[in-house]
Amino acid sequence: MNRYFPLCFLLLVFFSRPAQAQQNTKQIFIQTDKVTLGFTVGKNQKLYQSYLGEKLANSQDNGLLPATRHEAYVPAGTDNLFEPAIRMVHTDGNPSLELRYDKHTTQQQEENVTATAIHLKDPKYPVEVILHFNAFQKENIIKTWTEIRHKEKKPVVLSNFASAMLHFDAPNYWLSQFHGDWAGEMQQQESQLTSGIKIIDSKLGTRAHKYQSPTFLLALDKPAGENHGELIAGTLAWSGNFQFAFELDEQNSLRILAGMNPYASEYRLEPNKPFVTPAFIFTYSRTGKGQASRSFHRWARNYGILDGNKPRLTLLNNWEATFFDFDEKKLVGLFDGAAQLGVDLFLLDDGWFGNKYPRNDAKAGLGDWQENKTKLPSGIGYLVEEAEKKGVKFGIWLEPEMVNPKSELYEKHPDWILKLPNREEHYQRNQLVLDLINPKVQDFMYNLVDDLLTKNPKVAYIKWDSNRSLTNTYSPYLKTEQSKLYIDYVHSLYKVLGRIRQKYPHLPIMLCSGGGGRVDYGALPFFTEFWPSDNTDGLERVKIQWGYSNFFPAIAMSSHVTSWGKQSVKYRTDVAMMGKLGYDIQVSEFNEKDLQFSKQAVANYKRLSDVIWFGDQYRLVSPYDEDRAVLMYVSENKSKAVLFSYNLQTRHRDRFTQIRLEGLDPQKKYMVQETNLYPETKSSFTANGKTYSGDYLMKVGIAVSPTTALTSAVFEIVEKP
Incomplete structure (x- = not known):
């Protein structure tokens, strides 16, 4: 026989014992x-x-x-x-x-x-x-x-x-x-x-x-x-x-x-x-695989990530709009873009701190967590208030575990840094790692967050970054027990995060590590979401987000619309809507139609987000199998679903079969409606606006993929009485 018992009875027949012999085992x-x-x-x-x-x-x-x-x-x-x-x-x-x-x-x-x-x-x-x-x-x-x-x-x-x-x-x-x-x-x-x-x-x-x-x-x-x-x-x-x-x-x-x-x-x-x-x-x-993923998603929302059954904030990040080159006036001007889009929050990224060594690039200032007086003379509190005047909340970027050699922290506390004795320092991104095993460093990191939030209690979000791995791996604090370093560093990190969560139990914090360098269920109980990758090219993000979806739910996967990639703003937005939608782009550079589309997309996302965040995910066509990817989310009561279809680098002769949907109730009737359409365009899909039984949609299916490369579609599927 070619078949075997489920995930193995783990014994060949000649090792088995009669049932009578096992009764007292x-x-x-x-x-x-x-x-x-x-x-x-x-x-x-x-x-x-x-x-x-x-x-x-x-x-x-x-x-x-x-x-x-x-x-x-x-x-x-x-x-x-x-x-x-x-x-x-x-x-x-x-x-x-x-x-x-x-x-x-x-x-x-x-x-x-x-x-x-x-x-x-x-x-x-x-x-x-x-x-x-x-x-x-x-x-x-x-x-x-x-x-x-x-x-x-x-x-x-x-x-x-x-x-x-x-x-x-x-x-x-x-x-x-x-x-x-x-x-x-x-x-x-x-x-x-x-x-x-x-x-x-x-x-x-x-x-x-x-x-x-x-x-x-x-x-x-x-x-x-x-x-x-x-x-x-x-x-x-x-x-x-x-x-x-x-x-x-x-x-x-x-x-x-x-x-x-x-x-x-x-x-x-x-x-x-x-x-x-x-x-x-x-x-x-x-x-x-689909069933295994849905099991992980349900578990994660209930036990694996912070507040996994609560809503998330949409946001606009300034990084790709300004990088390090900004001041108070420019940031306040960007708040208008957040308000225009209709997102919930503006996130100030790297570059806002350091005075003796201003953080004007990645070479200086990391570790000196005071507002830069030249860029932000009125301080963080002023930005919080100005953002709120525009109807948006305010969040901020931190990288608490790291330090630049060109910083006051490095000068004052060389014994707080992981570095080898008798060796030259080795840098990644011009920075070193703090010796988090040292209790004084733990206090420094906790106080950084606590002081920021105490002085600015309306700060509504933190992006926690970690941009380098360990080299120079020697702890001055451990001295003769260096073999404990790799293990005790992580325990120390969790200890600091635990202290922060004890005082700020529900503050949204994004887990970032130079992209997706630290995405796991050891860290995620302290975070509400994670950053999958710095690569936000819509085409490449399809596979990146697809990979994460095997283990992590959409509600935890921050997915931003940026200027990366040569696809249309619709394509990049449709891909970002597969997870937790955000923007990192210069809104003022949108043309009229792109802005109109993006405003409507945010509204659409807020209408559909409960299904995306809390529904069951079904991956219908893998980008590893075809030049397209198709997936859908279905609400727990099977009354609503959202389907995403992404064409990859298709060729002129490609022809795609109809897609059989999954997870619906075969006895219910559903209307299929394409949403997230670009202004002045109409749906070209024959299924658009029609009503089908769940049985038909799951056994026969509908066409959701055109032949054109780098096109996308979002379908809202709603139960009809």
Whole structure:
């Protein structure tokens, strides 16, 4: 038979035991409404993964699951021949660890969340490893992390510390990973796993996701599509160095290790102090990538991002209109553009600070967070008031983690900066990284934000940037324990963000890192949205935003209309409306029709945004499969939908098939109406203005793609009585 059991019963038949022999075996199940992760305690008291797949309809069948082939969390130093989940050197120098089941607890944290903790102990050493699992019932998401404790007399040394280890048995494995660089983030690449180890990792410290994203899709047997195929989708909630290891052994079994990268990070763990890994978050789907993504989107809105079920602000940013060249008068003039568009907020970007070393370019001033008296003689408060007179709120850009060598901060506190002794400084974007592990630096960063908001309580938005990765990687504060740096830096960042959120729990803050260099569910609980890429070319943004949509919801994805790209303003706007709409453009340079269109587009977006932000997303045609991309959002009650169609670099002879819609109610009637039309144009689509049953739209479909390159369309689909 070519078919195998769901995400693997993980045992070949000759390893299985009769059901009668398993009746007294202890089993532990982590379950959502549709997914089960099962463990079995063997006679040797070791913990084994026995199942990962679709929840069995009859719970009595759980007792039939094969039991003891793949140890759940494999330690190093004993009989393990492959990559371990954990490696520890004890106080006496013994480099081995053995983990046996001790107990487990299950608690209902809330109606929708069940928490399970499985305690494993070494029989010879006072070491405990606790495997934590939170099961989110309705979203079908499992969140797992590891806690390591010991009571030895002196510190032990950890050199491997996986957040999760998962096991699979299938004929074939297909891995989709997401990679890129500045202005080319989240490019999807799929390949078949072969014997040995495939590693996806980062060693960049901060801005760690610049080249590789801490996300993946793993399909079993054959590549999965949007609506077919068996897979898991996984991501690590960590903003620093990460590692995914996919190891295929001689029996074609696959083990996945997910967690912080152990590179240069041996960790001396003191007695009675817990070492807690970041969470690995995953879901399982038997019906393709689309279902996995919708599970992540629902979970993210409820648990993964700040205020994920609340409205967002549309905005106008000044960066591409002015760059560093602005003054008070010019900024106040730009407020008119925000008011004309009808957006909610004006965002002042880089360049507003520094006096001894004015921030007139990227070479100076970073770290000196006082208003530049030449540019802004009346201060931030004046700008806030002037913006409000025009009916818009005011937001501001910060990069708190970084410093220019040409700054007062650098002169006063050289001991606050990450840099190697006896080596010349190495710069990226003419800047260095502050030693965030130092409590004084943490206070400096917190006070920067707190002082700004205390003096200007009407500031309504912050863009938090981080434009470089870690080099010169030496902490003056840590001194002899430099191997803690990569890990403790991220924990320190979260500590500062936690302090800010404790005092300002709902202030909208965008997560930016030179584009999409830090997009993960470790940071996002502190942020309302993220900046996917500095590349806002409408054509290239289609693939970038498509990649992010596998794991992150539209409400969190800031998407701006800018002057990048040679497409029409309509095309760039339609692409931006796929996420959280904003503008970064000189509005005064719009011609009359472009301005008329843009004003109407903002109004349209505000009318449609609830469906885009909170609806279920269905990716209908991938830009990786055709020279077009089509996707739609459907409201929870299936009364409304919004469909986006983008033609890419199509050729004259291209002909596109009709699109079958998804997610609608087959019994309901829907009117299809093209919206976001450019002034003095009419819809050319035959479906425009017509009413269809949901059944027809999903089985027969409609034409939504013309043949012309770089054209786009937005359709509003509304239930008719």
